[in-house]
Amino acid sequence: MKVGVLTLQGAVSEHISAINKLGVEAIPVKFYEEISLIDGLIIPGGESTTMGRLIQRFKLESIIKKRISEGMPVYGTCAGMILLSKNIKESEQYSLGMLDITVIRNAFGRQIASKEVDLIIKGLDSAFHAIFIRAPIADKPGKDVEVLSKVSEGIVFLREHNILASSFHPELGDDLRVHQMFLDMVNDYNKIRR
């Protein structure tokens, strides 16, 4: 089993190290062929406009969409959630358009509003210490979207079929439970495929 972390820009090494700590191989991916060979994909935090442009320039859109449509699990954190979304509020910015939500970028404010918060997450038996950095929130979830966590500003963690997305950064902390949730999805996908 091999998880790929999209390595166009952003917090790649933190995700690789979190996945490794859970005993699973993780590799950086930035070419078409590499993305076609993995069992799960993480789109990390970073700048969504930058990653969006590189996805277009280096023609990675078709393979990412194809793999997600086939059922491969994908997890987007922060910029990754923005890139997966169908709509971005008040913006013509590029996105893959796979996740049925409208994203509101920088919904908490600028960097000064970045914060650490203890979150209640559906399926976890105790609070999860979450780090939000210039974070987006998800609005207008489609009928198949399961909301996993909310704060007063809106939805911050959700799942739609094989797509998991969070506006916070579990890769910046030591709690591996969110990454484990994603690996469980990857495991299930692998079982069905074989």
Add this chain to the structure above:
Amino acid sequence: MEEIYGSLKVKRGLAEMLKGGVIMDVTSAQQAKIAEEAGAVAVMALERIPADIRAQGGVARTADPKLIKSIMSTVSIPVMAKVRIGHFVEAQILEAIDVDFIDESEVLTPADEIHHIDKWGFKVPFVCGARDLGEALRRISEGASMIRTKGEPGTGNIVEAVRHMRVVMDEIRKLINMSDEEVFVAAKELQASIDLVKGIKSLGRLPVVNFAAGGIATPADAALMMQLGADGVFVGSGIFKSANPKKRAEAIVAATTYFNEPKVIASVSEDLGEEMTGIDIKNLEEKDMMQVRGK
């Protein structure tokens, strides 16, 4: 629900999000838009780019808050701005207008020749320049959340940035191989706290992100710095002093992502038009060097 703002995690975290990216100097909202469209991960707002500060002389200060705000309202990416070394009131102004990152920079004329800003008191993260590991560690002790090489700004000449990145990497490698009792003397020589020095020995790298800056003018320059171990790059005068800023900026962004893929770097390097002229460092006198400011 307890909420913590301006913590070390949150400040260093933003720097982590910029990794593998290019931060571009801009002097207007229009340039900021071009930078964002070319794929910059952040822009650095300033009144004059380093090459012009060098050419025109005079005291270089933090930019007009109105200019910074116009840039902040034009782009969706983080906006950084520079303050003079030691000028904590310029930093207070930038925090008051919600700038995302502050660069306490040798490019501007220093306001204090002895002290840097005490950066722990700010909720906004700081980036500082360093020529060697000692400088980097002293800036981290003062609260910097991100380090960059100083290079020699506004020259379009990569030689000093290469020197500074190699020195930092070499000193880290030496620390890693030291025995525990040797680390005390190393801390003394680096003029840095023993805890920080021990931390680097066990971590094998700086505890914060380390970017390259000062003299990057081409996609190959950016990739060179990345291969030498930089986490990302700042480009100052190199973009808007060249013939085709948008195309050059896009090419530098691509070369920073695909820094170890020579075929990609070759293809994006084609037909970029004229580069900034550049200055041979040997022709600079000590008094014209920006890198010696703030040790």
